[in-house]
Amino acid sequence: MTGTLAAATFEFAPLQIAPGLASAGLYARRCATLAGTPRAVPRERQVAFYAGVAVILTVLVSPLAGLSDELFWAHMVEHLVIADLGALLIVLGLTGPLLAPVLRIPVFDRLRVLAHPLVALPLWAIDLYAWHVPVLHVAAVHHDGLHALQHLCFIFFGANVWMCLFGPLPMPSWFGTGWKAGYILxxxxxxxxxxNALLFGGGAFYHVYAAGEAAHGISAEGDQVVAGSVMMVEESLLTIGLFCWLFLRAARQSDERQELLDLAAARGVDLTPERAARAVAAGRAGELRARIERGPGAGPTPQA
Incomplete structure (x- = not known):
């Protein structure tokens, strides 16, 4: 496979790279507007966003992009990188103030419902399976415009599914650690x-790669098995990483919540465990700590 990838050439597909470049430009402009204010985008978040865009664009112009038209396993690797890793990094780069101008637009504000956990996961699943229906998958291989749309859908719905875990939009109060674990599962x-369908489906689903598979000396069934194996391994590693993150996050939030309660008790500030938990979950522990330190007369504690 290494030799196969080395033999491929770099691609230039304007339809594929234009959205990424445009989003990076808009992101940079908004970061510049917020710079020097209390709402400035942290540097680590900017690094995450630009890294996500870079990962996506690199994959779409690399030899892997050309090879993805010839071999199904290469197409699978391409999609997993842009829809999982690239989309995840982009979400990690977002903040509430960064998205504020977009969310003030009525139509986009209504679209916030798409990031609800009970909506985001089904939409992601539908998108994933729809593009693997043979007729749509084959059409995307043959038509550049449809292929670009396929990638945009993978990135959008991939980012949307990660928004529930890592994004700045408020989630339902019931969506705590237990529900997040179920969501990851x-x-x-x-x-x-x-x-598993690709691995044990009983034959090749896609014959659009026949010429490429013959040229690279791999059968259609073997190509599909490699693709399914790559997906299985990547999903397993991703799940392990997400569960580790969830465990560490729950432990950190528990410590932060207790620190706030102890500080409030020491300063004579009325603070319930529920309010402390909401502030920590919303990422506002620092703001709440500052108000507690100013004492009982500093005004109401922030609500999540």
């Missing part, structure tokens, strides 16, 4: 079902 099961 749901993502894992959806991906695993498709990977």
């Amino acid at each position: 749901g993502v894992r099961l959806v991906g695993a079902a498709l990977a």
Whole structure:
């Protein structure tokens, strides 16, 4: 496979790279507007966003992009990188103030419902499976415009599914650690079902790669098995990483919540465990700590 990838050439697909460049430009402009204010975008978040865009654009112009038209496993690697890693990094680069101008537009504000956990996961699953229906998958391989749309859908719905775990939009109060664990498991099961179908489906689903498979000396069934194996391994590693993150996050939030309660008790500030938990979950522990330190007369504690 290494030799196969080395033999491929770099691609230039304006339809594929234009959205990424445009989003990076808009992001940079908004970061410049917020710079020097209390709402400035932290540097680590900017690094995450630009890294996500760079990962996506690199994959779309690399030899892997050309090879993805010839081999199904290469197409699978391309999609996993842009839809999982690239989309995740982009979400990690977002903040509330950064998105504020977009969310003030009525139509986009109404679209916030798409990031609800009970909506985001089904939409992601539908998108994933729809583009692997043979007729749509083959059409995307043959038509550049549809292929670009396929990638945009993978990135959008991938980012949307990660928004519930890492994004700045407020989530329902019930969406705590236990529900997040179930959400991660749901993502894992959806991906695993498709990977198992590719591995044990009883034959090749896509014959659009026949010429490329013959040129690279791999059967259609073997190509599909490699693709399913890649997806299974990537999904497993991603799930392990997400569960580790969730465990560490829960432990950190528990410590932050207790520190706030102890500080409030020491300063004579009325603070309930529920309010402390909401502030920590919303990322406003620092603001709450500052108000507690100013004492009982500093005004009401922030609500999540």
